[in-house]
Amino acid sequence: MLGSHFNTIIIGAGISGLSSAYFLSKKNKDFLIFESSKYLGGTIKSKKIKNFICEIGPNTVLMNNDSVKKIIKENGLLNKVLYPDEKKNKNRYVLVNNNLTKIPTSFYEFLFSKILSLKSKISLLFESFASRHTKNVTVADFIKKRFGNEFHDNIIEPFLTGIYAGDTSKMSARHCLKLLWSLEQNYGSVTMGLFKKKFKKPSSFNFPNGLGELITTLSVNLKEEIRLNTSVIKISKHGDLYKIKTNDNRTYTCKNVISTVPAFTLSKILFDRKLSLELKNIDYSPIDVFHFGLKKKNIRDKVNGFGLLTKKNDKKSFLGILFNSSIFNQLAPKGFELFTVLVGGQRNRNLCKLEPKLLQEIILNELNQLINHSGPVYMSNHYRWKKGIPQYNLKYDYIEDHIKSFLDKNTNFYINSNFYRGISVSDCISKSEFISKKINRN
Template identity: 35%
Template structure:
């Protein structure tokens, strides 16, 4: 098969798209503005601690994971999460409560009151919404305010760094929205949906296995880039995309401006960057992309001696409801999830600060962040003394928020793609923010391209 494609952005979405196109015979050029690939998916080992710049793990929600991992020779480096990582905790009234995973555990749990539990059980008796809802409106209507405050609110802060009062349930949680639309309720929909996923060989995010690699999630984008070889051009800052007989991509590399042409261009940058790239092609689409909000997040990694930690980190970690009035969003217990995340005799925790809930917190100085997180962990996990290891990273624009109105932005993208055949958008603001979502979006875009050549 002959053909040429330009992919702008070497994050996991762009690299996977390029990989799938090259595997099917296309000549691919990947332009990456930074000096290394991966976007937010980078890993680094420091003093025997493994730190992640972005996602700490992935859920095996699509068979494409195994296909790519086996093809790249990474199977021996793949590491599944410890069984104890299924245990997740939520802070309520200053105490950590295990999130129940079975019906009998639900009734015994002290995370919710009996009144709150009864409200959840009444879920099948509530009808459909008549208009687009925020996640908070959806959950209050179907499951009650207490479930929103002490389950969904902390979950959204942990996954999206977002606010359920702003996120669109249809855009941010399409599977949840579909349960109501298709089956009329969440409980009956969950049961029937599980049977349908089994037929499609898909895994729900609840049952899918969590994994990483021996040297962290950055292993995957590095291996994809190695497969692509000289097709990946680093330090290539794309200035704009123009339309002639073909698409013309202008970029700066090594202090000189270059242009390349192609009938196929895949834009795999964050929305705020994509907005600038398409400004000459469509001012209206550029404006729509600018509407996607990315809140700031700070990530603070601490290493402690095991004996410093009063509460055993037996599980995935904990999340904090907004009602608890804390200064952190939650903490991952990295060394309890995967092996070799910390030296022998030590533990590694990753704490997240900021997000939509408290954006100003992510912008505090390193010293302030260390003090804040240290004090919170002393109180919540009964930690004694100060951390032996500290590492901090920040994202001024971290995770795209699928807020109310997001579906209209997606419609604008699709309309633009239809009116300008050959240009495609593939990034985590479209189709989901999880690593598995990015792979499935890349597969969808690659298949579209291949079907038209």
């Protein structure tokens, strides 16, 4: 059945799709958004359970680029933005001898911190003497060469676990350590680069009812353009136009395509067989997300901070724990604390195959010991992402070249997904504005 012609068709109604539509709509609304599920938001899912605000996907967004600031301000959300308790937000923890240990945030704290040995602290002074890399390497190789094994194992590995849930012995330094890689390449040394450039740490934020408020707000003025429960099953190219076939047996034509779906989805519907095969090589880490609402009076070891990240040597079943209500007290009812526990990733992907109740028992036991909690669990929730976070591994250089080649050959086809040019929500919003401006100029 023949559909209609549109200037632009957006595939996927997550944050990338909806923000692309928002920026496009500033000039025209000659577009459609196809979403395969009955829900909007993609990986952004906020759920209210017993007055706890639980984030199934991203827990915060960084206010680190103009596109994010615009979309918040122009949609009347500026007065709803919740910033974390600044003092507590600075407290990020790792485990040292199974004890919560704060990552130092000042030179004085660093000197007396138990995270690194004296030998490792002294070796950091010689980072500027390490030679510049002439080709891309793994994160593990990059950090160990410049800062030493201990710095990698105790600081970098836990930190990147919280972002990618990946394996640093496979991850691409150029893609996963963009800032450090850039400083080394431009200044010959990360340390020298940090001295010469001034950096302002961006704020993270949320909303009173979770990040889902952003999704709801963006969708209000896009109701006519959104098609829920509509999967794209084939994309083909005919001259300068693209044909989009959907699961209701309709075929649409358009000048521009913005694909915001995961690599494994795009690979099944794309007309370019070569790129489809490459996209299948992008690995996604599985993630199990647990939420626990606990009574404050039953927690003996109070925690004040953003969260805890673990490393392989800690031998924990979880990757990290977010102390949600510590930095955003609005996320839990009075007298309670909210914890989000992340499990799986490249390190423990087999745990994501366990029966959820059994896995919850294991995780809860480790959490109880860590914070010295006794008593019943007031609220619990679980969600399993079978394919959660795309991995920017060393072979990604090769895949990225194929993506660039495809986009060069196929004018007006755009990829705005977290497997290409940035994994964070703020990255995706920034890419949305860039792409939309380009389309609106044509």
